[in-house]
Every structure is written in structure tokens, then in C-alpha cells.
Amino acid sequence: MRYFDSIVIGAGAAGLMCAATAGQRGRQVAVLDHANKVGKKILMSGGGRCNFTNYNVEPRHYLSENAHFCISALRRYTQQDFLELVNKYQLEYHEKTLGQLFCNNRAKDILNILLAECEQAGVTIETRCQIHTIEKTEGGFELTTGLGPMACESLVIATGGPSIPTLGATGFGYDVAQQFGLRVTERQASLVPFTLKNDALSLAQALAGVALPVSISCRGQTFKEAMLFTHKGLSGPAVLQITNYWYFGDEVEIDLLPDQDLATLITQWQREGAKSELKTLLSRILPKRLVSHWLDFPELAASIASKAIAQLSKSDIELLVSYFHHWRITPSGTEGYKTAEVTRGGVSTDELSSKTFEAKLVPGLYFIGEVIDVTGWLGGYNFQWAWSSGYCAGQYV
Structure with a gap:
């Protein structure tokens, strides 16, 4: 002994x-x-x-x-x-x-x-x-x-x-x-990437490799750091941080333009008489691939994506704000202990x-x-x- x-x-x-x-x-x-x-x-x-x-x-x-x-x-x-x-x-x-x-x-x-x-x-x-x-x-x-x-x-x-x-x-x-x-x-498992399913997963897979600064919120807690789209869902420091507060079934809200006010920007573009398409102007402040897929959302594609900046109404701008500043998703889960920190x-x-x-x-x-x-x-x-x-x-x- x-x-x-x-x-x-x-x-x-x-x-x-x-x-x-x-x-x-x-x-x-x-x-x-x-x-x-x-x-x-x-x-x-x-x-x-x-x-x-x-x-x-x-x-x-x-x-x-x-x-x-x-x-x-x-x-x-x-x-x-x-x-x-x-x-x-x-x-x-x-x-x-x-x-x-x-x-x-x-x-x-x-x-x-x-x-x-x-x-x-x-x-x-x-x-x-x-x-x-x-x-x-x-x-x-x-x-x-x-x-x-x-x-x-x-x-x-x-x-x-x-x-x-x-x-x-x-x-x-x-x-x-x-x-x-x-x-x-x-x-x-915590400090771990989110997994998605169905349409949200298809979107993430189409954008795999795209990273951008975001603000992400859940249960009253918000983190402003980078987010990465992956073939399984969402990762990056912002996502890992919020998983400390997330429980299965919770919705998370993501602001893709945390340092900008999209409504103010669009109004400014309209005042300046911008001739470029909405997609072109948004691609100046967001990854081009993300803008293309975001404007393909059915509600946006049907009523907004093809409009000139000058034609965007107040309700159009509010809809854009909801998609870019208040993207809401419910993760299907996380990658689990395998990759959790x-x-x-x-x-x-x-x-x-x-x-x-x-x-x-x-x-x-x-x-x-x-x-x-x-x-x-x-x-x-x-x-x-x-x-x-x-x-x-x-x-x-």
C-alpha cells in the first residue's frame, strides 16, 4: 500500500x-x-x-x-x-x-x-x-x-x-x-457549435465557410463576436458563447449587422439617389454570398429583391430589417461532447x-x-x- x-x-x-x-x-x-x-x-x-x-x-x-x-x-x-x-x-x-x-x-x-x-x-x-x-x-x-x-x-x-x-x-x-x-x-455540452436541420441546414451548407461579426441573443444574454456557417450549422466564438445559455428548444436571434442600422442606411442611399441594385449595396457591408442567399428567402425574393433602392417602401425596409437584424432560428441541437470545449x-x-x-x-x-x-x-x-x-x-x- x-x-x-x-x-x-x-x-x-x-x-x-x-x-x-x-x-x-x-x-x-x-x-x-x-x-x-x-x-x-x-x-x-x-x-x-x-x-x-x-x-x-x-x-x-x-x-x-x-x-x-x-x-x-x-x-x-x-x-x-x-x-x-x-x-x-x-x-x-x-x-x-x-x-x-x-x-x-x-x-x-x-x-x-x-x-x-x-x-x-x-x-x-x-x-x-x-x-x-x-x-x-x-x-x-x-x-x-x-x-x-x-x-x-x-x-x-x-x-x-x-x-x-x-x-x-x-x-x-x-x-x-x-x-x-x-x-x-x-x-x-457547452461552448459548442449549433446543428441545424431542414431549410436552415440547407442555408448553412450553402454558406459554409462564410464568417462575419454578429450579435447573437438567447435567454436575455447577448454576445457580439464572429459567427461561421458550417456544413452542420453554425459555429464561431459568438455561437459557442451563447450555447452556455441555450437549452434544447430555445430560439436564438441573430443580428447580421450589429454595427449598422439597415433602415438608416437604406434611407441614406435613397436620399443620395443610389442607382445600384439592393444586392450590390448590401454586398458592400456583408459577404456577397450571404446577401444573395438572404435575398432568396421567399418573402424577400417575391417582393423586394428585384426592386430598385428608390422603390423600397417603409414596409419593405421593415421586412429587410427583420431578416438582417432579427434572424430567428431554433437550432436542432449542438455537436455534443465530441467538439464541446x-x-x-x-x-x-x-x-x-x-x-x-x-x-x-x-x-x-x-x-x-x-x-x-x-x-x-x-x-x-x-x-x-x-x-x-x-x-x-x-x-x-
Whole structure:
């Protein structure tokens, strides 16, 4: 039987952060992972550059049944704290848009920092280690694993959710929570492309590859970023963001001209005596292929598409505004966990201490990172949650 003060199951962002933090306190820590190598999600994130945090992290960027749960950890370990860590290793990074921070070189630079911190803290890391059973004992926990029996005083579950199963992601953490009687909230693939069907799918397929800035809304939440038409439906940052708020059957509204007022533009063209066709003028401010297909909508094609700008009536303009500023669709679903960046939902925050991340009813059992019902926006927020929750739990395990 191998004994450790703390065992962390899951060698991802949260798990490695927690292990390094606990090890620096003098705790004997082991990190166990069933995959053949550590940090797989870190390595593939941000197109291989890892969007590791955001300058503008605030609690409002996170979803949970308890909106207040994340506040304590985000205050105790901020994005500036993580930047101090990467600066210590002289990591070169840059800001893209909306405060998003990426490595200049490769995502492996972030993983190497975490591994260096673990090494300095004397952390043991074991890969290809299947966990067969977990039992609560008087002194902590006993595990049967593919590498033999192990025991610990504190057990940390940092296994994330089932998003991107090709990287080895599973629902293991939820199973552990339920084994010990903890409630797990409803889960759904999130930060994921929409799928469409019927006429909407045909339209998306005809426009596959076309990207443009949009404003997209659902359930009172709006994001203004890029959208991409695909052969399956809709993708791009704006779409991924809104899926955090979307539930099956919900309608979404998309403004294809978020920085323009089409009614004002048309009135201006009319005043200027524009001779060009509507399609030509619209193609100056929107992708030409999109304009052609939009004007093919039956209601527009029948009454508006062939008219000269000067002939457009007030009702014609209102109809155009509804199609370009208020396109409403009901997605048939999403691409699911296969391509989802995160899992929305997880171990209920009601079951955990927001200070220590310990289960209230199971002393010594901790949950951190994505496995908890805390889901961040796209843009480095979920990595910051991993750093913050991992660090805070690491102070106690």
C-alpha cells in the first residue's frame, strides 16, 4: 500500500495546480491520471497556443446554480496571480481580443510551468493509472488502482467533464460524487457549435465557410463576436458563447449587422439617389454570398429583391430589417461532447465549501475545476477557474 497525504485524480489544469500548491506546503502529493500523458486539454487549447486566462475575469463570466460560489476563489487567486507565475518563468504571451491571453509559442509552455512547479514541490505524477475503487476509511481513503493499492488523507477529484472524449474525458468525477451521496446537476455540452436541420441546414451548407461579426441573443444574454456557417450549422466564438445559455428548444436571434442600422442606411442611399441594385449595396457591408442567399428567402425574393433602392417602401425596409437584424432560428441541437470545449453543470456547489472545495458531508473529499457546476465563458475564463479552484483547494488538502 502506497500512502500519500493527498491524492489528486486528474492531471489537467486544476489538478496540477492543486498538487503543486499542496506540495509547496510540504504535503506528500500524488497525481493520478488514466491517460498516457498529462495536460491533454491544455495542449490542444487555443489552437495549440492555450488561451490561459483573461485580463477581465469577473464572477459574471461564470454560470452556476449558485452564482456567488465562484467569487471567493476568484478573489483569492486572480488572473494577476497566475500572470505572476508565468512571468516567473518568462513566458512570452500576448492579448488577442476581449482580454484573452495566449502563449506566443505553444500551449506546452503552460504545461511545462505546471510540471516544473510540481517537480519543485516533490509531487509524484502517475499516468496510465486506472482507478478501480475508492473507499472511505477512518483515516481518509483507500484506492485500488491499475498501479496497485494506495491510501491518502485527502482525495481531490479534478477529472473535468466528458467534453472531447477523444482526449480521454469521462464522467468519472460525477460517478465519485454520486457514490458519496453528492448531488450532480443537469449536464450539457457547452461552448459548442449549433446543428441545424431542414431549410436552415440547407442555408448553412450553402454558406459554409462564410464568417462575419454578429450579435447573437438567447435567454436575455447577448454576445457580439464572429459567427461561421458550417456544413452542420453554425459555429464561431459568438455561437459557442451563447450555447452556455441555450437549452434544447430555445430560439436564438441573430443580428447580421450589429454595427449598422439597415433602415438608416437604406434611407441614406435613397436620399443620395443610389442607382445600384439592393444586392450590390448590401454586398458592400456583408459577404456577397450571404446577401444573395438572404435575398432568396421567399418573402424577400417575391417582393423586394428585384426592386430598385428608390422603390423600397417603409414596409419593405421593415421586412429587410427583420431578416438582417432579427434572424430567428431554433437550432436542432449542438455537436455534443465530441467538439464541446466544456461541460455545463456538474457537482452541485451546494455540496461544497466555497473556501476549501471540500465536500460538506464527506471530510477529506474535494472537487475542483470543470467537474463542479461552474462554467465560464469562452476566452480563458475556464482556465482561470481551474487555476483559482486548484490553488484554493491546494491550501487545505
